[in-house]
Amino acid sequence: xxxxxxxxxxxxxxxxxxxxxxxxxxxxxxxxxxxxxxxxxxxxxxxxxxxxxxxxxxxxxxxxxxxxxxxxxxxxxxxxxxxxxxxxxxxxxxxxxxxxxxxxxxxxxxxxxxxxxxxxxxxxxxxxxxxxxxxxxxxxxxxxxxxxxxxxxxxxxxxxxxxxxxxxxxxxxxxxxxxxxxxxxxxxxxxxxxxxxxxxxxxxxxxxxxxxxxxxxxxxxxxxxxxxxxxxxxxxxxxxxxxxxxxxxxxxxxxxxxxxxxxxxxxxxxxxxxxxxxxxxxxxxxxxxxxxxxxxxxxxxxxxxxxxxxxxxxxxxxxxxxxxxxxxxxxxxxxxxxxxxxxxxxxxxxxxxxxxxxxxxxxxxxxxxxxxxxxxxxxxxxxxxxxxxxxxxxxxxxxxxxxxxxxxxxxxxxxxxxxxxxxxxxxxxxxxxxxxxxxxxxxxxxxxxxxxxxxxxxxxxxxxxxxxxxxxxxxxxxxxxxxxxxxxxxxxxxxxxxxxxxxxxxxxxxxxxxxxxxxxxxxxxxxxxxxxxxxxxxxxxxxxxxxxxxxxxxxxxxxxxxxxxxxxxxxxxxxxxxxxxxxxxxxxxxxxxxxxxxxxxxxxxxxxxxxxxxxxxxxxxxxxxxxxxxxxxxxxxxxxxxxxxxxxxxxxxxxxxxxxxxxxxxxxxxxxxxxxxxxxxxxxxxxxxxxxxxxxxxxxxxxxxxxxxxxxxxxxxxxxxxxxxxxxxxxxxxxxxxxx
Ligand code: DGJ
Numbered sequence: 001x002x003x004x005x006x007x008x009x010x011x012x013x014x015x016x017x018x019x020x021x022x023x024x025x026x027x028x029x030x031x032x033x034x035x036x037x038x039x040x041x042x043x044x045x046x047x048x049x050x051x052x053x054x055x056x057x058x059x060x061x062x063x064x065x066x067x068x069x070x071x072x073x074x075x076x077x078x079x080x081x082x083x084x085x086x087x088x089x090x091x092x093x094x095x096x097x098x099x100x101x102x103x104x105x106x107x108x109x110x111x112x113x114x115x116x117x118x119x120x121x122x123x124x125x126x127x128x129x130x131x132x133x134x135x136x137x138x139x140x141x142x143x144x145x146x147x148x149x150x151x152x153x154x155x156x157x158x159x160x161x162x163x164x165x166x167x168x169x170x171x172x173x174x175x176x177x178x179x180x181x182x183x184x185x186x187x188x189x190x191x192x193x194x195x196x197x198x199x200x201x202x203x204x205x206x207x208x209x210x211x212x213x214x215x216x217x218x219x220x221x222x223x224x225x226x227x228x229x230x231x232x233x234x235x236x237x238x239x240x241x242x243x244x245x246x247x248x249x250x251x252x253x254x255x256x257x258x259x260x261x262x263x264x265x266x267x268x269x270x271x272x273x274x275x276x277x278x279x280x281x282x283x284x285x286x287x288x289x290x291x292x293x294x295x296x297x298x299x300x301x302x303x304x305x306x307x308x309x310x311x312x313x314x315x316x317x318x319x320x321x322x323x324x325x326x327x328x329x330x331x332x333x334x335x336x337x338x339x340x341x342x343x344x345x346x347x348x349x350x351x352x353x354x355x356x357x358x359x360x361x362x363x364x365x366x367x368x369x370x371x372x373x374x375x376x377x378x379x380x381x382x383x384x385x386x387x388x389x390x391x392x393x394x395x396x397x398x399x400x401x402x403x404x405x406x407x408x409x410x411x412x413x414x415x416x417x418x419x420x421x422x423x424x425x426x427x428x429x430x431x432x433x434x435x436x437x438x439x440x441x442x443x444x445x446x447x448x449x450x451x452x453x454x455x456x457x458x459x460x461x462x463x464x465x466x467x468x469x470x471x472x473x474x475x476x477x478x479x480x481x482x483x484x485x486x487x488x489x490x491x492x493x494x495x496x497x498x499x500x501x502x503x504x505x506x507x508x509x510x511x512x513x514x515x516x517x518x519x520x521x522x523x524x525x526x527x528x529x530x531x532x533x534x535x536x537x538x539x540x541x542x543x544x545x546x547x548x549x550x551x552x553x554x555x556x557x558x559x560x561x562x563x564x565x566x567x568x569x570x571x572x573x574x575x576x577x578x579x580x581x582x583x584x585x586x587x588x589x590x591x592x593x594x595x596x597x598x599x600x601x602x603x604x605x606x607x608x609x610x611x612x613x614x615x616x617x618x619x620x621x622x623x624x625x626x627x628x629x630x631x632x633x634x635x636x637x638x639x640x641x642x643x644x645x646x647x648x649x650x651x652x653x654x655x656x657x658x659x660x661x662x663x664x665x666x667x668x669x670x671x672x673x674x675x676x677x678x679x680x681x682x683x684x685x686x687x688x689x690x691x692x693x694x695x696x697x698x699x700x701x702x703x704x705x706x707x708x709x710x711x712x713x714x715x716x717x718x719x720x721x722x723x724x725x726x727x728x729x730x731x732x733x734x735x736x737x738x739x740x
Contacts, residue, residue, distance in 0.1 A: 282498030443482030451507030574600025
């Protein structure tokens with residue numbers, strides 16, 4: 001069993017083939033952190049790792065003892081004010097105004113398998129022998145509250161999933177004001193902190209800086225994980241790169257307000273925390289009530305950032321995403337949004353669908369504008385019934401016609417929102433999030449429904465079920481186009497207003513869960529004005545997400561590269577759109593647009609009918625090509641070979657699990673003239689296999705062994721680059737490797 005308890009030393013050692021995680025019940029019965037890193041041999045006692053040191057200006061726990069200070073210890077789940085001055089993982093406000101706690105060891109349980117987290121997304125196992133779980137029960141005697149720290153170590157992924165659960169066994173109400181999902185005290189500070197920052201249209205751009213004393217953090221206070229920051233951070237050694245070196249990845253399986261931070265103390269201990277953002281958070285813990293934090297996933301590697309990412313990709317593809325579509329290739333879609341916006345008729349849609357079908361496209365998606373009085377962004381949200389002026393035969397009629405063409409049918413919803421000009425709002429003005437006596441601000445002329453109230457979730461559920469049950473719908477795009485301000489719920493008393501942000505996201509999860517259970521074969525794609533809620537929480541419900549509203553191929557190189565540090569290609573909605581691009585007016589070749597979008601859940605988002613016939617024929621070939629290689633693009637092992645954050649040339653590689661096939665996307669952002677003779681080394685292939693290398697049109701490039709490709713590399717340009725018409729700005733080329 002890969003979790004050992006050493007009774008004498010009271011140490012727990014969690015390990016698999018690659019990593020070890022060691023924690024200890026300290027002398028004061030609190031839990032200390034001893035080690036997280038490469039697998040080490042087990043031993044009975046690691047007392048030497050507990051720092052019993054005298055330091056000036058330090059507070060000590062025991063009378064007549066100048067050695068035991070929590071301020072000098074590496075802890076598992078620290079509290080403030082018990083000799084530790086760093087930021088805490090937990091804070092509980094008590095009736096007398098105190099927030100001091102002291103959670104001490106009571107007992108533990110080690111078992112095969114992994115528990116589910118009630119109402120929350122989380123990684124899972126299919127067989128109990130895939131993972132082992134440790135639950136450590138701690139108790140605060142003064143307030144009579146239990147704290148259970150839950151750790152699961154997977155056998156086949158270099159990952160540990162963890163969370164915390166609080167249960168009030170006492171007689172008083174308490175306010176939980178900080179309840180992080182994880183805390184990790186690392187013994188030094190020689191790390192670069194990597195975060196994935198952005199905004200609408202330029203999500204998840206890699207930003208890196210060396211750790212410095214004090215606190216560095218990213219987070220969201222918007223009610224969604226947001227475009228601006230992502231609930232995923234990396235700590236890596238300065239010399240670690242994509243191919244080698246030590247790194248930790250921390251991912252929160254949550255879609256609401258979050259905080260990820262690292263605090264470097266004066267003794268160079270790095271405290272990493274990840275969880276619900278304590279800002280604007282409190283949870284009333286009534287007697288006998290429990291609070292379960294979201295799950296955090298920690299991955300450790302000594303083999304570089306590609307290996308770190310691949311661990312997240314495989315774990316999230318195989319044991320976070322669920323259901324019918326988990327392992328299935330994703331249908332190639334056409335979405336009408338950028339083809340028509342709100343300006344469509346049924347005839348126009350059917351004509352687009354017919355053309356798409358002729359080109360081999362498999363799924364037709366009807367985006368915004370099919371319901372209520374929704375002919376512009378100012379009206380209709382919340383009225384989830386068809387607009388018969390536009391679609392006389394209803395959704396069921398349109399869906400039947402699309403199915404008759406031999407295509408799947410998909411539909412857009414924005415379940416969490418309403419416009420003031422809607423029947424929903426006219427009948428239930430109290431259903432929106434707003435603060436009494438305060439102005440309610442809008443975003444895109446819409447208001448956020450109060451999903452912290454179960455009756456509001458029920459109301460939306462019933463409307464959606466009616467539509468989805470009426471006509472056959474194979475795919476749902478679940479959009480969410482504004483964030484929460486003036487957060488308040490009319491349904492909760494004053495001492496529970498700090499719960500609303502979290503209750504809101506629990507309501508979102510509840511609606512997803514109920515719809516998935518009712519329609520298990522629908523493929524859900526999450527969306528939030530593009531990639532404003534691209535997080536591990538969403539992947540539990542929706543196996544793919546619209547990566548960004550910016551579908552310009554060159555911008556997508558950055559967005560998809562940034563996203564790939566945590567999330568698999570199968571989860572990234574990636575579409576070919578029109579050129580000049582609607583977001584930046586940049587002109588790119590149709591080939592480049594497809595070559596970038598192949599590395600994702602592929603589709604088209606443009607008016608196929610208004611393209612020249614030559615483009616349509618090219619699209620037909622692209623669709624056929626994607627069908628042939630989709631398994632590798634979406635489920636192969638993905639490598640970043642060169643990234644747009646520091647290179648004019650970007651290269652991505654996807655390799656089949658048996659290593660017999662691989663595809664490299666090779667992109668040159670700006671052309672260069674009289675350039676060097678370039679080679680690209682290729683990791684991940686089988687050294688002893690010989691590969692036939694070709695372009696997607698079948699033209700042969702040559703034959704090379706995996707060993708040569710890894711060490712010498714593949715020649716990727718010739719000396720004439722810049723002097724022929726083939727290589728221009730925004731150039732791309734695919735290299736296909738087939739083992740003989
Ligand atoms: C924002 C999404 O990101 C777009 O793809 C589109 O669905 C619009 N909303 C529709 O309003």
